[in-house]
Amino acid sequence: MNSKDTSEKYLRIPPWLRVKIPCNKTYGATRELVKDLKLNTVCQSARCPNMFECFSAHTATFLIMGNTCTRNCAFCNIENTTIMPVDPAEPVRVAEASRRLELKHVVITSVTRDDLDDGGAAYFSETIHAVREELPGSTIEVLIPDFQGSRTALMEVIAARPDIINHNVETPPSHYSRIRPQANYRQSLELLSRVKGSGSIAKSGLMVGLGEADEEVRGVMDDLAEINCDIVTIGQYMRPSLKHPAVSRYVHPDTFEEYARYGITIGIPHMHSAPLVRSSYHAAIFADREG
Structure with a gap:
């Protein structure tokens, strides 16, 4: 075990990050629905700490195009082992799951598929149309994903x-x-700029605790x-x-509030900054604000 691993023994998880696991029948029902329809969720694949809360509220973030990735980002729990062909019936199953969960706001993400000519853009499009129908x-x-910078794929x-297009920058550039x-x-910034330039709602996010400074x-x-x-x-x-990389620091909730205040001050309309925030956590509130 390296020195970082050893030192992290003493970085105890603070109280504000201790997640209560609810005893809720809805959680099991959501999990069984996802399993029954042979779907993946980023909640499960990425081991999201909010999974119990979201599943218990009949929500999930669908992970399309498989559950293995062509990239190997250090922070991510999704594997980059054998890449499987995409399932042409998956978009319809995502739509069915959305209907059965009675979702008002549907969040769809994917593994990165650099092996596909368009990075999976057409598959995103098919899934969006299936849910709309x-x-x-x-x-x-x-x-x-970034589609390796392809403007055609993004377009x-x-x-x-879609109502909102999200692409996460994840961490400051010096840590890439x-x-x-x-x-x-x-x-990634250019992609978001193109999203905004098209008239779409642009969203992005990052994590703290990976060695960055405030x-x-x-x-x-x-x-x-x-880029607005x-x-x-x-x-x-x-x-x-x-x-995975050791946590370099646990950021206090007060600092997250400071991030949010700063973001609003410099002109970002909507900031969602808190220890347990993830890119799709409580995503529907932004759709309501923008609608």
Whole structure:
């Protein structure tokens, strides 16, 4: 075990990050529905700490195009083992699950599929259209990969007219080589700028606790404000396993509130900044605000 692993023994999880596991029949029903329809959720694959709360509230973030990724971001719990072909029937099953869960706001994300010519953009489009047909009154949010900078792929997603397009920058640029080595910070900003330029609602997010300083967090918010990003989420990085980078710090809730105040001050309309915030956590509140 390296020194970082040893030192983290003494970084006890603070009280504000201790999640209560509810005893709720709805949680089991949601989990069984997802299993029955042979769907993946980022809640399960990424070991999200909010899974019990969200499943208990009949919500889930659908993970399309499999549960293995072509990239290997250091913070992520999704595996990058054998990549399977996409399932052409999956969009219809996502739509059916959304209907059975009676979702008012549907959140769809994916693994990164650099093996596909369009990065999976057409598959996002198909899924959006399937959900629209099944639930015409719902709002739809997609959390997309960078499509390796392809404008054509991005425009295919935009043309499907989801209500919110999210792409996370994840961490300040000086940490990309260690945390997100197969991505490019400026490329991610350019994607978000194109989303905003198309007239769509642009959303992004990042984690803290990966070695960044507060000044760097504010720098990312400055960059997102400059491209007129509509919604920004900031949450605490939680180490999924001992194979993942150690948590460098547990940020106090007061500091998260300071991040939110700063973001509003520099012109970001909607900030959602708290220890347990994840990019799709309570996502529907932003759809309501923008609607």
